[in-house]
Amino acid sequence: MAKKIKIIVAKPGLDGHDRGAKLLARIFAEEGMEVVYTGLRQTPEMIVAAAEQEDADVVGLSSLSGVHNYFFPKVVELLKSKGLNDVLVVGGGIIPIEDYDFLQKSGVKAIFGPGTPTMDIVSFIKSNVRAR
Amino acid sequence: MERPDAPYCESPAIRTLSIYDEVGDSADSTCEIGYSHLELLPRMLSAREPVLLSVVVERTSGLMNRDYAKQILEGSQQAVARLISWLEDEDERAYPFMEELYPHTGKAYILGITGSPGAGKSTLTDKLIRNIRKSGLTVGIVAVDPSSPFTGGALLGDRIRMSEHSTDPDVYIRSMATRGFLGGMAKATCDVVKVLDAFGKDVIIIETVGVGQDEVDVVGLADTTCVVLVPGLGDVIQSMKAGIMEIADLYVVNKADREGADQLNMEVSARIEQDTHIKMSGWTPTVHKTVAVDNVGIKELWEAILKHKDFLESSGRLVEKRRNQTYQETLRMIHNEMFRLIRDQLQENGRLDRLVEEILERRRDPYSTMREILDEWQFFTPKQKEAS
Amino acid sequence: MFDEKVLEKIKGGKEKWDQGPVAKTLAKAPEQKPVFTTISGTPVERLYTPLDIAGLDYERDLGFPGQFPYTRGVQPTMYRGRYWTMRQYAGFGSAKDTNARYRYLLQQGQTGLSVAFQLPTQAGYDSDHPLSMGEVGKVGVAVDSIEDMKVLFDGIPLDKVTTSMTINAAATVLLGMYLALAEEQGVPWDKVGGTVQNDVLKEIICRGQYIYPPKPTMRLTVDLIEFCQKHVPRWNTISISGYHIRESGSTAAQEMAFTIADGIAYTQACIERGMDVDSFAPRLSFFFNAFTNVLEEVAKFRAARRYWAKIMKERFKAKDPRSMMLRYHVQTGGVTLTAQQPLNNIVRVALQTYATALGGAQSLHTNSYDEALCLPTQEAVTVALRTQQIVAEESGATDSIDPLAGCYYVEQMTNKIEQEIDDYIKKIDAMGGTLAAIEQGYIQKEIQNSAYRFQKEIESGERVYVGINKYTMEEPPPTNLLKVDMSVGDVEAAKLKKLRAERDQAKWKAALDKLRQVSQTDENVMPAVIEAVKAKATVGEICDVWRDIYGQYRPKEFV
Structure with missing residues (x-):
């Protein structure tokens, strides 16, 4: 049985803009991934619990309400505290470019801003995902 | 450093x-x-x-x-998670651990929840978890969703409705895709249930996609099977056709505040009454109205499930049921493994392709081909054969 | 509208034109695309003629502005009498910061205020709730109690402005605060004007700021409508919103269809409450999006106006003409803005504003060009407001009413969109109504499918998006972005702590107990809410009472 990439798509915080998250979830599935969509209003603890229980290879975070600098590093930090160091964390949404550096330093491996072709995201994930 | x-x-x-x-x-x-x-x-x-x-x-x-087995017995969620992934992948590394874990299984009570898409299974499961947790029991959930036959990918959305429990250390939720396995159940479900059982979960809920006849498979795994119906979907007729009506230990009429709920209730009850097969089994399925969204009727449903559990235990049916399950499972495992061995060997060196060509060209027939292959396997395993 | 003979002649002429000059040109040079479509994916023909609107009956289908079926507008003189209300949605940080922005906007000639609340307030949590972490003051102003409301409107007399509040599941609470504040300012409620969004169904469909399950949340919605009808007659009790439906990826026709479906559900609920349709329908208002395809947008507005008028008259038997008028606010399309080459957005917003003016809206918010990057800066907000002023006062779009009427293209598109709306409404009716269609995920799925189609078109290059898939260029990272002070959260939490310690505990507890008791009966909750906010109960505390009684909504939605 071929291994499948398992990805959590999550919306941290109270932001309700999930068009992008849902669209990407669908596209990831079409690319053969197994996508766990967690829905809205996720705390970092909930996202990490999902990643842990689902043995997720990737966690994709989406934020359009300007809370990325708070939530994204928090998720990475919690994953690390559980020893889940090899989970690939990526983010997207409305994120000023000046924040990219900070986020990448805190362990978010890539940030995909508005207008990123979805296939770029897919291929980034495929080439950076861990082996199991 | x-x-x-x-x-x-x-x-x-x-x-x-x-x-x-x-x-x-x-x-x-x-x-x-x-x-x-x-x-x-x-x-x-x-x-x-x-x-x-x-x-x-x-x-x-x-x-x-x-040493995943050891870690699982010690309570490591991550070990459970990884072992399940390996089982899903049919990764050989998983099976030695399963051997180690097997003696620790058999303690959990296994509940199957099935029904048509849109019947509200996830919401019902969510509310059941809350009830079960109130009584202090721990819960494992296996939520199965279909894989796309075209892309092999899957969208697993059941966690959305259970997010309240996602950080409860005594609840373990795992989403699984069917990966093309018929039966509405992921192929590995059976093994995954064992892992969660050994992990020490008191109750394991298997929530399966209800598509046609396939969810009948859940019966082979669950101690108690709940079939969820909703008014207005023509469920009863559909389910009768699909053979679902025979598998339920309990019926849930969900969204019972909708028009047609009483009608559905009556139809199901009438159907149960007519069924002679049911009468012989000693257990008459009960029908329960719920409005899962509003948490209505859930407590009563859980009590009814416990009642069925009591019945199984006191009548000796539980042992009988599990003996039956073990019998089926042992056969299935042998079947799967033998099939895999034969298939793999035939595919080596392109022999299978050659055989298929020959059959296609009518230079041989599939019947004698099958006989021929089986003869090779009848008395020898491939290894012994080489030795001889 | 056309003589049979004339049509015959045109038909002949068209055939000749097709077979002659067109065929000849096509043989030499094909057109740029095999099929031309609007941004919604609707095919567009090479040429429209009277043949395409042969069935149009002027009196029946268009009529005159201010008269049924209101296709040409809801007022007899439209913008010749008064421009639309230029209303910029604003709010960020603390109430004090936002108050300063409001005063600035009023000085600049803006005529109405629009409050953006932070997400915790919208979701019914106080600023110090665990789920509010990181969100305080982020996308809107933090309002936890009536004290914040006082600061927010400091120096702004509530009888001199109209205020639109983007608040839905918690609308009763925020309106309660506003009314209590009016009382404090000595402004009688019948002089208070404005709008609350109060549209909880679209929160469930697509916007995500829901709190309670559909039934109890609808009850609160209807309570508010009923209360205002009796006590706050100038208040627009609901703003039934297609804006967010479009933002989530719907087509123009879906935007109108699903919004009207929601409108039907609210109207039905009010009638079931025992209200006469003409007692509340005149205060129902709508909120739509405007995209860049000007002609399609204009057609969409005209189609919806006509369809809603018919629904109100025929289905709900409204007699008051005002009940049949689709009055609406517009915001230019947020998702149409690009982070790439952000100045291009000024042009997009200008076209969208033009479409809104030609479509006959009652009020408008124009987005700022930097909104794909961050919350708008003052400079960008000013440009956005000036865009409206240029369209209103320079472009001539406002000189004559519904100037595109009779345009073959626009009239056939209007008909086509109206037909699509009707098809959806029939389908939703057959499913058992809007709530049932939402519950089954039907509406959500239709929207998601459109969003998916659009994304595929962009990625394949089939649809051009300047700066995204064509005419792209390397650009330096943008500068001069607005940052919200991260410390707002701490400040708000400290304020709350102080409020909770200093308020009259007995009065506070009694008010919340009363609210709890009323909420378990059929009595209207608004008076109890107003008493509770006066007793300094917070948004979170009031919403918790209802969470307790009604439970919380969890989306059934999937992707």
């Missing part, structure tokens, strides 16, 4: 953490350090040389495997 010393022997969790911290990024993708090999670590880490250390870690990680 500081030289690690005594604290490393305290708890496995702390030890792993420290290793990751010490090793830093270089170990990111090679974190396969087994707890069972931790006694080596003080020596490894005393190397004092970070670069060397990461090399050591990387090299050793390939050689070592975590």
Whole structure:
């Protein structure tokens, strides 16, 4: 049985803009991934619990309400505290470019801003995902 | 890097953490350090040389495997998670651990929840979890959704409705895709249930996609099977056709505040009454109205499930049921493994393709071909054959 | 509208034109695309003629502005009498910061205020709730109690402005605060004007700021409508919103269809409450999006106006003409803005504003060009407001009413969109109504499918998006972005702590107990809410009472 990439798509915080998250979830599935969509209003603890229980290879975070600098590093930090160091964390949404550096330093491996072709995201994930 | 010393022997969790911290990024993708090999670590880490250390870690990680069975019995969620992934992948590494875990299974009560898409199974499961947790029991959930036959991918959305429980350490939720396996159940479900059983979950809920006749498979796994129906979907007729009506120990009429709920209730009850097969079984399925969204009727449903459990236990049916399940399962495992062996061997060197061509060209027929192949396997395993 | 003979002649002429000059040109040079479509994916023909609107009956289908079926507008003189209300949605940080922005906007000639609340307030949590972490003051102003409301409107007399509040599941609470504040300012409620969004169904469909399950949340919605009808007659009790439906990826026709479906559900619920349709329908208002395809947008507005008028008259038997008028606010399309080459957005917003003016809206918010990057800066907000002023006062779009009427293209598109709306409404009716269609995920899925189609078109290059898939260029990272002070959260939490310690505990507890008791009966909750906010109960505390009684909504939605 071929291994499948398992990805959590999550919306941290109270932001309700999930068009992008849902669209990407669908596209990831079409690319053969197994996508766990967690829905809205996720705390970092909930996202990490999902990643842990689902043995997720990737966690994709989406934020359009300007809370990325708070939530994204928090998720990475919690994953690390559980020893889940090899989970690939990526983010997207409305994120000023000046924040990219900070986020990448805190362990978010890539940030995909508005207008990123979805296939770029897919291929980034495929080439950076861990082996199991 | 500081030289690690005594604290490393305290708890496995702390030890792993420290290793990751010490090793830093270089170990990111090679974190396969087994707890069972931790006694080596003080020596490894005393190397004092970070670069060397990461090399050591990387090299050793390939050689070592975590002792997942032990960790699962000790309560590691991550070990459960990884073992389940391997089972889903049919990864050979999983099975030795399953052998180790098997003696620790058989304690959990297994509940199957099935019904048509849109019947509200996830919401119902969510509310049931809340009830079960109130009584202090721990819960494992296996939520099965279909894989796309075209892309092999899957959208697993059941967690959305259970997010209230996602950080409860006594609830373990796992979403699974069917990966093309018919029966509305992922092929590995059976094994996954065992893992959660050995992990110590008191109740395991299997929530399956209800598509036609296939969910009948859930019966082979569950002690109690609930079939969820909703008014207005023409469910009864559909379910009768699909044979679902025979599998239920309990019926749930969900969204019972909708028009047609009473009608549906009556139809189901009438149907149960007519069924002679049911009458002979000693258990008459009960029908329960719920409005899962509003948490209405859930407590009563859980009580009814417990009643069915009592019935199974006091009548000796539980043992009988599980004997039957074990019988089926043993046969299925043998079947699967033999099939796999034969298939793999036939596919080697393209023999199967050649045979197919010949059959296609009518130079041979499939019947005698099958006989021929089986003859090769009748008395020998491939290995013995080579030896002879 | 056309003589049979004339049509015959045109038909002949068209055939000749097709077979002659067109065929000849096509043989030499094909057109740029095999099929031309609007941004919604609707095919567009090479040429429209009277043949395409042969069935149009002027009196029946268009009529005159201010008269049924209101296709040409809801007022007899439209913008010749008064421009639309230029209303910029604003709010960020603390109430004090936002108050300063409001005063600035009023000085600049803006005529109405629009409050953006932070997400915790919208979701019914106080600023110090765990789920509010990181969100305080982020996308809107933090309002936890009536004290914040006082600061927010400091120096702004509530009888001199109209205020639109983007608040839905917690609308009763925020309106309660506003009314209590009016009382404090000595402004009688019948002089208070404005709008609350109060549209909880679209929160469930697509916007995500829901709190309670559909039934109890609808009850609160209807309570508010009923209360205002009796006590706050100038208040627009609901703003039934297609804006967010479009933002989530729907087509123009879906935007109108699903919004009207929601409108039907609210109207039905009010009638079931025992209200006469003409007693509340005149205060129902709508909120739509405007995209860049000007002609399609204009057609969409005209189609919806006509369809809603018919629904109100025929289905709900409204007699008051005002009940049949689709009055609406517009915001230019947020998702149409690009982070790439952000100045291009000024042009997009200008076209969208033009479409809104030609479509006959009652009020408009124009987005700022930097909104794909961050919350808008003052400079960008000013440009956005000036865009409206240029369209209103320079472009001539406002000189004559519904100037595109009779345009073959626009009239056939209007008909086509109206037909699509009707098809959806029929389908939703057959499913058992809007709530049932939402519950089954039907509406959500339709929207998601459109969003998916659009994304595929962009990625394949089939649809051009300047700066995204064509005419792209390397650009330096943008500068001069607005940052919200991260410390707002701490400040708000400290304020709350102080409020909770200093308020009259007995009065506070009694008010919340009363609210709890009323909420378990059929009595209207608004008076109890107003008493509770006066007793300094917070948004979170009031919403918790209802969470307790009604439970919380969890989306059934999937992808």
